[in-house]
Amino acid sequence: xxxxxxxxxxxxxxxxxxxxxxxxxxxxxxxxxxxxxxxxxxxxxxxxxxxxxxxxxxxxxxxxxxxxxxxxxxxxxxxxxxxxxxxxxxxxxxxxxxxxxxxxxxxxxxxxxxxxxxxxxxxxxxxxxxxxxxxxxxxxxxxxxxxxxxxxxxxxxxxxxxxxxxxxxxxxxxxxxxxxxxxxxxxxxxxxxxxxxxxxxxxxxxxxxxxxxxxxxxxxxxxxxxxxxxxxxxxxxxxxxxxxxxxxxxxxxxxxxxxxxxxxxxxxxxxxxxxxxxxxxxxxxxxxxxx
Amino acid sequence: xxxxxxxxxxxxxxxxxxxxxxxxxxxxxxxxxxxxxxxxxxxxxxxxxxxxxxxxxxxxxxxxxxxxxxxxxxxxxxxxxxxxxxxxxxxxxxxxxxxxxxxxxxxxxxxxxxxxxxxxxxxxxxxxxxxxxxxxxxxxxxxxxxxxxxxxxxxxxxxxxxxxxxxxxxxxxxxxxxxxxxxxxxxxxxxxxxxxxxxxxxxxxxxxxxxxxxxxxxxxxxxxxxxxxxxxxxxxxxxxxxxxxxxxxxxxxxxxxxxxxxxxxxxxxxxxxxxxxxxxxxxxxxxxxxxxxxxxxxxxxxxxxxxxxxxxxxxxxxxxxxxxxxxxxxxxxxxxxxxxxxxxxxxxxxxxxxxxxx
Ligand SMILES: Nc1ncnc2c1ncn2[C@@H]1O[C@H](COP(=O)(O)OP(=O)(O)OP(=O)(O)O)[C@@H](O)[C@H]1O
Ligand SMILES: [Mg+2]
Numbered sequence: 237x238x239x240x241x242x243x244x245x246x247x248x249x250x251x252x253x254x255x256x257x258x259x260x261x262x263x264x265x266x267x268x269x270x271x272x273x274x275x276x277x278x279x280x281x282x283x284x285x286x287x288x289x290x291x292x293x294x295x296x297x298x299x300x301x302x303x304x305x306x307x308x309x310x311x312x313x314x315x316x317x318x319x320x321x322x323x324x325x326x327x328x329x330x331x332x333x334x335x336x337x338x339x340x341x342x343x344x345x346x347x348x349x350x351x352x353x354x355x356x357x358x359x360x361x362x363x364x365x366x367x368x369x370x371x372x373x374x375x376x377x378x379x380x381x382x383x384x385x386x387x388x389x390x391x392x393x394x395x396x397x398x399x400x401x402x403x404x405x406x407x408x409x410x411x412x413x414x415x416x417x418x419x420x421x422x423x424x425x426x427x428x429x430x431x432x433x434x435x436x437x438x439x440x441x442x443x444x445x446x447x448x449x450x451x452x453x454x455x456x457x458x459x460x461x462x463x464x465x466x467x468x469x470x471x472x473x474x475x476x477x478x479x480x481x482x483x484x485x486x487x488x489x490x491x492x493x494x495x496x497x498x499x500x501x502x503x504x505x506x507x508x509x510x511x512x513x514x515x516x517x518x519x520x521x522x523x524x525x526x527x
Numbered sequence: 528x529x530x531x532x533x534x535x536x537x538x539x540x541x542x543x544x545x546x547x548x549x550x551x552x553x554x555x556x557x558x559x560x561x562x563x564x565x566x567x568x569x570x571x572x573x574x575x576x577x578x579x580x581x582x583x584x585x586x587x588x589x590x591x592x593x594x595x596x597x598x599x600x601x602x603x604x605x606x607x608x609x610x611x612x613x614x615x616x617x618x619x620x621x622x623x624x625x626x627x628x629x630x631x632x633x634x635x636x637x638x639x640x641x642x643x644x645x646x647x648x649x650x651x652x653x654x655x656x657x658x659x660x661x662x663x664x665x666x667x668x669x670x671x672x673x674x675x676x677x678x679x680x681x682x683x684x685x686x687x688x689x690x691x692x693x694x695x696x697x698x699x700x701x702x703x704x705x706x707x708x709x710x711x712x713x714x715x716x717x718x719x720x721x722x723x724x725x726x727x728x729x730x731x732x733x734x735x736x737x738x739x740x741x742x743x744x745x746x747x748x749x750x751x752x753x754x755x756x757x758x759x760x761x762x763x764x765x766x767x768x769x770x771x772x773x774x775x776x777x778x779x780x781x782x783x784x785x786x787x788x789x790x791x792x793x794x795x796x797x798x799x800x801x802x803x804x805x806x807x808x809x810x811x812x813x814x815x816x817x818x819x820x821x822x823x824x825x826x827x828x829x830x831x832x833x834x835x836x837x838x839x840x841x842x843x844x845x846x847x848x849x850x851x852x853x854x855x856x857x858x859x860x861x862x863x864x865x866x867x868x869x870x871x872x873x874x875x876x877x878x879x880x881x882x883x884x885x
Contacts, residue, residue: 423616426583429603430610431630432681437604441629445620 261505268498276492286499306483310503313480316394316469317462320401324409324458325451327402332414333443343418350410358404362467365400366391369472392474400468405461409454416450417443449519456515460508480504531558532594534685534717535580540589542575549575551741553589557685557719558734562711564720566728567738568764573721576738577687580719582606594684604633609678611688615670617662623649623673624658630681648676651710668699675710685717692727704731725765729753737761757798759883762809769815769851771808775800775882783882788849791824795877799884807883812841812854814879817871820855825874833867840865844873 268286270278291307292300335346353361368374369390376387390396420443428438444451466481475482480500487497533556542550550572557563565573578584580591582603590599598606609630617626624645631641649655652672662670671691678686691707692700708731711718722728728735729749737744737752737760744764745757756762759770773787775797783797785808793808800806816822828846835857842853842865853873865871 421614421616423612423614424618426581426603427610427612427616427618428629429583430581430608431677432604432633433629434604434633437633442618 264498264501264505267494268502270495270498272493272495276494278494283495286493286495289496290499290503306500309478309480309483310507312477313463314507316397316401316479317459317465320398320405320462321409321455321459323398323402324406325413325455328406328409328413328454329417329444329447329451332410333417335410335414336418336420347411347414350407350414353403354407358467361404362400362471365396365403366471369396369399391472392476394473394477397468397473397477400472401462401465404465404468405458408457408461412450412454412457413447414450416447416453420446452515452518456511459511463507464504531560533557533592534559534561534594535719536590536592536595537576537580538590538592540576540579540586540591542572542579542584543587549741553743555736555743555746557717559594559717560715562708562718562720562731562733564722564728564732564735565738566722566725566735566765567744569723571738572741573723573738574689577610577689577719577721580685581608581610581687607681607684609681609683609686611671611674611678611686611691613689613691614694615662615674617670617673617677619662622659622661623654623665626662626673627677627680630677634681644680648680651679651713652676667695668703671695671703672706675707679710679714679716682714683716685719688718688720690721690723692722693724700727707731729765737764739764755796755798756809756881756883759807759809759885762881762883766811767852767854768809768811771810771849771851773806773808775803775806778802785882789826789847791826793824793877793880793882795880795882797882797884800882801884805885807885808880809883810851810875810880812852813839813856815851815853815873815875817842817844817853817855817865817873821872821874822876823874825872828871828873830865830867830869830871833865844871846873 266280267278269282269284271281271283271285273279288300289306291302291304293303295301331350335343335350338346370376371391373390375390379387424442424446425438428442429435433441464481464484465479466485469475469477469479469482473479480503484497484500484504487493487500491497535557537553537555537557540550540553541548553576565576567573575584579586580593582598582601582605586599590597592598593606593608617623618629621629627645627648628641631644636644645658646655649658652675654669654672654676657665657669662673665673671694674691688707692703695703704727707718707720720728720731729752732749734746734748735752736746739760745752745761747755752761753765756765756768762768763770771787771789773785775783775785776792777784778797778800781796781798782794783800783806784792784794785806786792787808795808797806826846828844828851830842831845831850832843834841838857839854840857842855844851844853851873
């Protein structure tokens with residue numbers, strides 16, 4: 237590649253990044269230090285009220301009172317995202333491993349099937365779960381069939397939210413995990429059995445360590461969008477438990493507090509960047525160990 | 528051979544892959560402390576047989592006994608058998624020590640014993656100074672040694688080796704042959720070695736099973752396999768030979784008299800000959816003598832090609848309408864040198880020929 241191309245050829249890419257990624261981040265950052273407009277919207281200024289609002293509320297006499305209510309929302313969001321990631325990981329590993337053992341033709345078909353839900357709108361998919369878990373839905377019918385008399389009500393529970401999140405994002409876990417296990421030399425697994433290792437030993441000491449780049453990559457791909465997810469908490473969780481995504485949406489919508497919504501969005505962004513930095517450090521450390 | 532117990536007994540084992548039969552009713556035994564080789568052309572089922580002994584594949588029919596116990600249904604990780612894989616299959620994320628310790632840990636050895644054993648194994652394959660390296664920091668020959676150390680460490684009842692030398696260059700292969708023989712003698716473990724290289728098999732083995740087309744064609748010591756092949760497949764696969772089509776005129780015990788295009792009736796040891804009828808005479812090129820070295824009943828021929836190989840000269844001689852490959856050790860002087868077009872007498876001792884059924 238000529239030097240000219242390296243500079244000028246990448247202009248479209250840089251322009252796109254600037255317009256769709258960097259500029260919006262600056263706008264959101266700008267809004268977060270703005271002032272709340274009288275009738276929604278905001279006015280430019282430099283005011284950290286929105287950030288203060290995350291940790292403190294103003295008491296009757298204008299004194300600051302520490303209020304963990306938003307911290308709890310952030311912690312809850314992290315918790316659900318971590319839970320959904322862990323469940324996805326546990327489900328994706330056997331699925332990906334099983335796919336990797338099939339014939340070349342079946343592999344292509346199965347991987348296509350894994351990505352199939354992506355062809356359907358997210359809202360439709362979440363609504364499908366609404367119907368499955370709802371009153372007299374499939375879940376309740378099955379529960380009754382196996383002798384359950386009083387149905388606990390599946391919808392609007394933490395479980396329903398997790399089911400929705402895992403369902404929405406698990407393909408993002410399966411694909412990188414599959415890519416990693418697919419590269420494993422089957423002789424290594426045979427070697428671990430040959431050396432008196434059970435299936436569990438092979439999984440723990442050979443498959444997982446060698447597939448770890450894929451496991452970590454998939455976990456990030458699931459964890460990050462789960463942090464900002466809106467539909468599952470709203471539709472399947474019934475909005476009973478506020479999460480960061482919903483909170484941000486509320487601030488820009490009903491509550492008409494753009495600066496506060498933007499401030500929460502910035503916190504979310506920082507959390508995501510933190511996860512990515514931690515992963516990058518881990519990856520370079522691993523490279524150093526290998527070198 | 529003195530009476531020894533069998534380490535492995537293969538009893539009526541067949542293996543089917545879909546419609547394809549990779550092994551047909553195989554029966555044989557491998558003795559304890561033996562260096563046993565499975566030799567045969569590509570695709571004859573050597574790896575399949577080895578994998579069934581290791582437990583990676585199960586027989587479609589038949590049983591496999593390990594030291595008298597039926598292991599047909601026990602999973603690979605419960606069999607006291609270890610494998611040296613063709614591409615070594617060392618764990619890339621573990622150091623060499625960790626690789627060797629892996630099997631011992633799974634067997635539940637205690638730490639101190641494991642450390643001592645790993646050290647002992649590294650020393651045995653002359654790799655002690657590399658203990659902390661990862662497999663990708665080793666040469667092919669070094670990986671081979673570690674694969675051996677890892678498989679021998681748990682002290683298996685049988686060690687299986689699937690073409691372990693095929694990935695090495697020629698010189699290394701030669702020295703690893705001696706190394707493998709040494710390790711087998713030192714450890715006293717039964718080795719089952721797979722190769723398609725006949726020279727390797729003849730050089731290293733106590734006994735060889737020649738396999739072809741999913742059948743065991745012959746089992747015997749290297750010289751037995753070479754000197755007394757039991758059928759056309761074995762005679763053809765091991766070394767070089769001349770096949771002369773002919774008619775058996777009489778059979779008497781282990782011997783048959785055959786009339787070939789050479790025009791001489793030859794009585795030689797036979798196998799697979801039921802009675803008078805078509806058969807072949809097999810005679811190795813170096814067993815045929817020319818002129819002064821011609822033994823037995825001789826006849827005349829003419830040299831049509833000559834290849835000087837240093838220690839030997841290979842000739843093609845035409846006699847009675849058949850062409851024979853003949854190989855002669857070169858004399859100390861250049862006297863009696865033969866050239867293309869020369870008329871020669873050729874002959875061989877009948878005890879060096881074999882009559883083989885069709
Ligand atoms: N999993 C399988 N599915 C179908 N056919 C198989 C399978 N494994 C082996 N075969 C067939 O069985 C036959 C024997 O294979 P095997 O690998 O035992 O040969 P081999 O003697 O080890 O040959 P090579 O010297 O090339 O390694 C071959 O024809 C092979 O195509
Ligand atoms: Mg093979």
